[in-house]
Amino acid sequence: MRIGKTTILFAVLGALILAIIIIPIANIFIEQFAFDLGGFFSAIIDSAVLGAVGLSCFAAFLAVLVTSVFGVPLSYLLARKEFRGKGFIGGIVDLPMSIPHVAAGIMLLTVFGRHGLIGGPVSPFLRFEGALPGIVVAMLFVSAPFLINSAREGFQSVDPRLEKVARSLGATEWGAFWRVAFPLALPQILSGAIMSWARAISEFAAVIMLVGFFPMIAPGMIWDKFYSEGLYAGMRVAVVLLVITLAAFVGLKSLMGRMYAER
Amino acid sequence: MLSVRNLSKKWAEFSLKNINLDVKDMEYFAVLGPTGAGKTLLLELIAGFHRPDKGEIWMDGQALTDLPPEKRAVGFVYQDYSLFPHLTVEENVGFGLRLRKISKSEARKKMQQTMHALNISGLAKRYPKTLSGGEQQKTALARALVLEPSVLLLDEPLSAVDARARERLREELKNIHNKFGTTTIHVTHDHEEAILLGDRIGVMNDGRIIQVGDPDEIFRKPKSEFIANFVGVENIFRGKSKVKGGIAKIDIGKGVEIEAVGEKGGEVKACIRPEEIIVSKRPVKSSGRNMLRGPISEISDRGPTVRLRVDAGREFTVVITKKSFTDMRLKIGSKVYLAFKASSVHVI
Numbered sequence: 123m124r125i126g127k128t129t130i131l132f133a134v135l136g137a138l139i140l141a142i143i144i145i146p147i148a149n150i151f152i153e154q155f156a157f158d159l160g161g162f163f164s165a166i167i168d169s170a171v172l173g174a175v176g177l178s179c180f181a182a183f184l185a186v187l188v189t190s191v192f193g194v195p196l197s198y199l200l201a202r203k204e205f206r207g208k209g210f211i212g213g214i215v216d217l218p219m220s221i222p223h224v225a226a227g228i229m230l231l232t233v234f235g236r237h238g239l240i241g242g243p244v245s246p247f248l249r250f251e252g253a254l255p256g257i258v259v260a261m262l263f264v265s266a267p268f269l270i271n272s273a274r275e276g277f278q279s280v281d282p283r284l285e286k287v288a289r290s291l292g293a294t295e296w297g298a299f300w301r302v303a304f305p306l307a308l309p310q311i312l313s314g315a316i317m318s319w320a321r322a323i324s325e326f327a328a329v330i331m332l333v334g335f336f337p338m339i340a341p342g343m344i345w346d347k348f349y350s351e352g353l354y355a356g357m358r359v360a361v362v363l364l365v366i367t368l369a370a371f372v373g374l375k376s377l378m379g380r381m382y383a384e385r
Numbered sequence: 386m387l388s389v390r391n392l393s394k395k396w397a398e399f400s401l402k403n404i405n406l407d408v409k410d411m412e413y414f415a416v417l418g419p420t421g422a423g424k425t426l427l428l429e430l431i432a433g434f435h436r437p438d439k440g441e442i443w444m445d446g447q448a449l450t451d452l453p454p455e456k457r458a459v460g461f462v463y464q465d466y467s468l469f470p471h472l473t474v475e476e477n478v479g480f481g482l483r484l485r486k487i488s489k490s491e492a493r494k495k496m497q498q499t500m501h502a503l504n505i506s507g508l509a510k511r512y513p514k515t516l517s518g519g520e521q522q523k524t525a526l527a528r529a530l531v532l533e534p535s536v537l538l539l540d541e542p543l544s545a546v547d548a549r550a551r552e553r554l555r556e557e558l559k560n561i562h563n564k565f566g567t568t569t570i571h572v573t574h575d576h577e578e579a580i581l582l583g584d585r586i587g588v589m590n591d592g593r594i595i596q597v598g599d600p601d602e603i604f605r606k607p608k609s610e611f612i613a614n615f616v617g618v619e620n621i622f623r624g625k626s627k628v629k630g631g632i633a634k635i636d637i638g639k640g641v642e643i644e645a646v647g648e649k650g651g652e653v654k655a656c657i658r659p660e661e662i663i664v665s666k667r668p669v670k671s672s673g674r675n676m677l678r679g680p681i682s683e684i685s686d687r688g689p690t691v692r693l694r695v696d697a698g699r700e701f702t703v704v705i706t707k708k709s710f711t712d713m714r715l716k717i718g719s720k721v722y723l724a725f726k727a728s729s730v731h732v733i
Contacts, residue, residue, distance in 0.1 A: 283467045286434045289454035290461040291481035291532065297455075301480075305471050 147364070154361045158354055165358035174343040175363055179370075181254060181339065182322035185261035186269065186315050193270040194311060198299065200270075201277035215270050218263050226263055227331020234259055234332060256333035261322035268321055272314025276307030309382050316374050323367055386410055387536050387568060392430060392440030399426045402592040404440070408536070408570060413562050415583030416572040417603075419615065422589040424572035428538045431570070432459045444535050455484075460529030460567070464541035466521045468513035474524050475500070475509040481532045499531040502564060518546035519554055530565055539571040543578060555581055576616045580604060588612050605658070606731050613656045613733070619702040620657040626650045626732065632674075633732060641698035644674045645730035654733040659704040661729035664693065666713055669724040677701070677723045681715060691715075697723055 154162050165171050199205075200212060218226060234241040234250040241250050250256035280303050288298040304311075326341035335342050340363045348356030392404040401423045408414045416424050430437050433454035442449040449457050468477050478500055482492040500506045503523045513521060522542060529537055542558070543551045559582060562569055573579055579586045580600040587597045588607075596608045607613040613621055622637035626649055633645045635655050643655060663669055668676065679697030691710040695701045701723055715721065 281467065283463050284469060287461055287467045290432050290459055292455045292484040294455055297484065302469060
């Protein structure tokens with residue numbers, strides 16, 4: 123079939139938006155690898171850089187884990203049940219995506235800070251400021267919508283009659299969820315988890331507002347290097363973070379693709 | 386025996402109104418009705434997927450109404466078969482067995498026996514999306530039957546396959562029922578399917594069961610014009626009936642009078658199935674009490690049969706075999722005789 127004018131117009135418009143995403147990413151890699159390859163290798167073996175990147179990855183993993191435990195059941199309820207206030211709850215889930223992250227950091231500080239609503243009472247045995255739990259909470263706040271919404275779409279795509287049939291075959295409500303709905307929605311739950319993890323790693327403002335600069339996460343180190351040592355010092359850490367997260371992102375996506383290709 | 390008593394339920398755009406139904410042990414009961422009649426909702430209530438607003442469901446003297454679906458011993462097959470796409474055929478069939486407290490070896494034995502009986506042993510390792518419609522149907526039936534349910538509920542199980550496969554699968558369903566003897570309720574909108582499979586048929590419309598009977602009763606003696614229309618009675622005439630000596634003479638207008646067996650007088654509807662009418666180019670020597678004549682106004686070829694419209698004062702629809710049609714060299718305008726027995730006229 124002949125390619126129509128509308129298709130060409132849409133392709134051009136799409137290419138422009140893709141260019142806005144691709145050019146800065148390509149540019150940073152070209153600048154780094156063409157003009158400062160040695161700097162990249164020195165950064166990748168720098169224990170401070172690796173420590174910050176590792177902390178970001180680990181804290182993001184914990185944030186996704188917590189979101190999964192509490193968010194997946196919520197996703198299922200939002201996908202399957204009709205109840206009063208469902209639209210409102212869906213809106214609350216989306217809220218972190220529309221709040222400026224600096225504002226999110228201030229809000230979190232008032233709740234999880236040393237004198238905050240939750241942070242105050244639990245401070246004798248759990249600290250959020252200047253500690254890993256604070257990083258996890260801040261990351262969770264900004265990244266949870268990605269996992270919850272993706273899981274919700276996943277459950278919505280599973281025919282409810284499959285669960286009904288499972289019930290007729292002897293499965294309890296939990297059994298039908300665990301043996302049928304969950305495995306069928308799993309690709310979208312995992313996809314949401316990967317997006318959520320990637321979003322959590324990249325969080326800067328909310329973490330800095332609640333936790334401060336230490337323990338140092340990768341975005342904090344990029345900021346610190348940029349201000350104290352200049353553009354190229356910041357770029358080196360940014361490229362290390364990009365390489366690690368892109369490798370993890372692509373690796374997990376392709377693993378998922380292989381896991382579900384057969385069905 | 387499965388008994389449904391005064392069952393009512395409002396659910397989205399469907400509602401069931403005071404359903405009463407008894408399905409005997411080992412019976413194949415067909416529920417026939419148009420889309421939106423509430424047939425699927427009835428099955429889902431029996432399976433326990435919804436709670437009724439009113440009424441009760443009993444199985445062999447045990448009340449099912451308050452039991453959750455997993456405690457009802459009811460097998461369910463949806464029209465698209467609803468196989469679990471992430472499980473292979475044998476995992477689908479074994480799904481319910483794994484939830485039972487039986488040994489692995491016993492479960493495997495039961496699974497193999499059922500898959501063998503349904504001739505799907507060769508599909509064990511395949512995923513549902515690689516199966517044909519017929520194979521999916523048999524897998525869904527095996528998955529339900531392996532648990533030896535008290536009743537098997539089939540929701541339009543033949544509507545997802547093409548016409549050729551449907552005929553074959555109808556036979557398969559009959560054979561499977563004969564083999565397993567499971568009490569079965571099969572809902573359909575296809576009257577041919579209901580007549581071929583059902584030991585008895587319940588006709589449903591607008592959330593009510595409006596007639597229950599054996600196939601012959603439903604098809605020859607429909608209780609209402611709606612049922613008559615729905616089961617393919619194409620000749621329905623309003624008229625005035627005068628009864629004398631067990632024979633009703635019915636004036637159906639435009640100077641046409643037909644005779645029927647019965648005692649119903651006054652305003653009536655006379656129903657004659659198209660296949661009950663004999664078509665001939667010459668007067669028919671038969672025991673039929675009704676003989677009309679008129680030209681053919683319409684011919685539609687239906688493959689092995691031909692449907693004719695004949696203007697015998699009132700328009701009659703008749704169905705004859707292709708061979709009769711060819712032998713008589715009929716065409717539009719050909720004048721033919723229509724003959725049918727008084728006993729073939731059902732009076733409502």
